[in-house]
Amino acid sequence: SRAEIQLHDAVLSAPQKGVVLTRAREAGAIVQSGQTVYTLALTDPVWLRAYVDEPDLGRIKPGMSVRVLVDAAPGKSFPGTVGFISPTAEFTPKTVETKQVRTALVYRLRVQAEDPENVMRQGMPVTIVVDGADAP
Known part of the structure; x- marks a missing residue:
């Protein structure tokens, strides 16, 4: 159960469709809650x-x-x-x-x-x- 929660918490998802403008963190980086990982331009x-x-x-x-x-x-x-x-x-x-x-x-x-x-x-x-x- 704990592993499923951790796996769920590791998935990034956008609230709407968009295009990635910038990537602030590299894959594998440890980030805190609320830290910017990507900057998106919403397309819809x-x-x-x-x-x-x-x-x-x-x-x-x-x-x-x-x-x-x-x-x-x-x-x-x-x-x-x-x-x-x-x-x-x-x-x-x-x-x-x-x-x-x-x-x-x-x-x-x-x-x-x-x-x-x-x-x-x-x-x-x-x-x-x-x-x-x-x-x-």
Whole structure:
């Protein structure tokens, strides 16, 4: 019974499907509970990070439909939904040097996208087109 428990405790499993990004420990290493062994990029669902300019923020709402355009699949778009809008503004670019740049605030969005063709990859640039948003 004890050996079965130890064997069960030695098996690593991910809570969701994903791709291994980094391996922090080698096979056979002794690790403590809670220590990082692998870093995963979850592949289902696909989450994208996008930014919206401050003047356009009022037109974006959680639950809005979006289309995701990927350079790797020209002419195709993938459906998505705005999930989270950060309550905190960020400056872009990160180095603020002039008064004009300080007014360039953006808010981070998290978009859940459908990728049935498995086209999108970690770190790949995408373009988000917001459906239903009023034209500027």
